[in-house]
Amino acid sequence: MCPTPIPLYAQDPGFTPLEEAFLESIGITVLHTPEASEYIHQATFVYAPYLEIEILLAEVLNGNDPLVYVGTDVDVMWDRMDRSVKHLLLGRCRDDESRLRKLQLCADVACSFCINRKKSSFPAFDPFPEAFYGMSIWWRQNAFQEGHRQRSESRDGQDEEVKEEP
Numbered sequence: 584m585c586p587t588p589i590p591l592y593a594q595d596p597g598f599t600p601l602e603e604a605f606l607e608s609i610g611i612t613v614l615h616t617p618e619a620s621e622y623i624h625q626a627t628f629v630y631a632p633y634l635e636i637e638i639l640l641a642e643v644l645n646g647n648d649p650l651v652y653v654g655t656d657v658d659v660m661w662d663r664m665d666r667s668v669k670h671l672l673l674g675r676c677r678d679d680e681s682r683l684r685k686l687q688l689c690a691d692v693a694c695s696f697c698i699n700r701k702k703s704s705f706p707a708f709d710p711f712p713e714a715f716y717g718m719s720i721w722w723r724q725n726a727f728q729e730g731h732r733q734r735s736e737s738r739d740g741q742d743e744e745v746k747e748e749p
């Protein structure tokens with residue numbers, strides 16, 4: 584039996600037409616910014632290495648709860664955003680309401696993303712130790728139990744269907 588194919592999507596406003604054609608030719612659907620956010624659900628694997636912090640938090644992860652994320656460390660970003668918000672609030676920087684709102688949104692998204700998630704940092708890559716600096720894989724804490732439960736439920740469902748057959 585063939586496993587169900589996993590839908591693959593790619594988004595980068597910098598893609599050239601050649602890159603888009605190549606991705607489509609290997610079965611990857613190219614999305615136009617900011618469509619990707621709508622395609623992220625609870626079972627999605629998001630691969631976004633070194634995506635700009637504010638785009639990642641305000642656009643990609645905002646309102647989304649992907650199963651697995653590979654990319655720049657969200658807890659480090661959270662700390663950075665939080666400090667920037669406090670810095671602005673203390674009035675040490677030029678007053679900028681929209682900047683403050685954006686930073687606050689990013690800090691909130693990063694904070695809720697980190698809750699109930701575990702991470703593992705990429706190990707140093709010997710030939711070029713900085714290659715994966717600050718990169719981690721993040722997963723929802725109960726991801727593996729969820730997967731096991733879903734597989735068990737789906738197996739139970741299949742058993743019942745088999746029994747119902749004449």
Ligand SMILES: C[S@@+](CC[C@H](N)C(=O)[O-])C[C@H]1O[C@@H](n2cnc3c(N)ncnc32)[C@H](O)[C@@H]1O
Binds near residue numbers: 597633635638
């Ligand atoms: C710092 S580069 C990282 C590129 C590559 N992932 C790497 O590790 O070398 C950030 C990339 O994010 C892309 N980008 C910017 N806005 C984006 C968005 N809204 N959605 C997806 N990609 C975006 C940029 O065009 C750029 O290619």
